[in-house]
Amino acid sequence: MSSSRSIGKMAEEEQRRKIPLVPENLLKKRKAYQALKATQAKQALLQRKEVMVGNQEEGIKICICPNLKSVRELILKRGQAKVKNKIIPLTDNTVIEEHLGKFGVICLEDLIHEIAFPGKNFQAISRFLCPFHLSVARHATKNRVGFLKEVGSPGYRGERINQLIRQLN
Template sequence: GGKEKKKKIVTNSHLKKKKKKMFLKKIIILRQKNLDAGKMAEQEERQKIPLVPENLLKKRKAYQALKATQGKQALLAKKEQRKELPAKHSLAFVVSLQRIDGVSLLVKKTITRLHLKKIFSGVFVGHPLSLKMLRIVEPYVTWGFPNLKSVRELILKHGQAKVKNKTIPLTDNPVMEDHLGGFGVICLEDLIHEIAFTGKYFQEISRFLRPFQLSMAHHATKNKVGFF
């Protein structure tokens, strides 16, 4: 008779092996997909730019603008290098540096009011309006802000009183008491204290003193506290 076709016999063990192989292949594919997805997510995370809330951004810009403005102001102040009169200083010692020939009438009047007509003469200035006047005569004078020690040394070394157009030494306590006793000043130490701390009767007591005649302008140094 004719040849019979041989049937391929598939055993159970072969089927199991095939299924296992396919299963493992699926697992490998899934793992690879998960790995790729993880890498992509990590890359996206790195590329993310943190979002700054609008109000924080505005605050940051405002702060940067403020710092820039402050920097410019500090630079301008440094360039000007002008003498300031800090509010905390109520007493200044002012010294005339040069003659005032050919100056404006306002400068002349201010110098006269400050009693600084003579070159290298010095006076204590304690009234706020008088301190403001220093701006008018700034090129012709210099000043410093003396402490108690400096005031005492100035008065002891150079201090003289003016009584009826006469010059008297400040060691004369009876004369001092006669003229300043009504202001609570009966001795030299009282006078020094009233000048140094710009007491209630500072104007009256300072007028009792003659302008200090200094031999050199270095007796007053610009913008120094206690300039001795």
């Protein structure tokens, strides 16, 4: 019997050794940190839902809204198309009609209108165009890191996008 008692005492001692003692202030900090992380996760989930609902209401995922004049200036001055892995300037309506005629776009004005006011063929037409390479304003000053001061921060600009396009075009 004495051997079974000693085994029981050893098991109790092992259980006592396994439980680490944590100061109460650390337990409180952990609990507060977990609560903070839970609220942050809930807020992030709500923001994602709001963004998704906003994208569904907009229909397109483009956040900028340049006016017709800005789009016309960009396409006339810097418009280029990708045709058979070659970049061709948009100077002739035959190229546009040949590649975008199936979408009802037969001239440069149709292309400008379709880009300025997106319709059902916007994706195909935007794939036909090359990205615009804007120039840096000559009078723009740079800060210590080398970024342009007058261009401002990236992101949604609303109606100020037209002013930026004129400045950099």
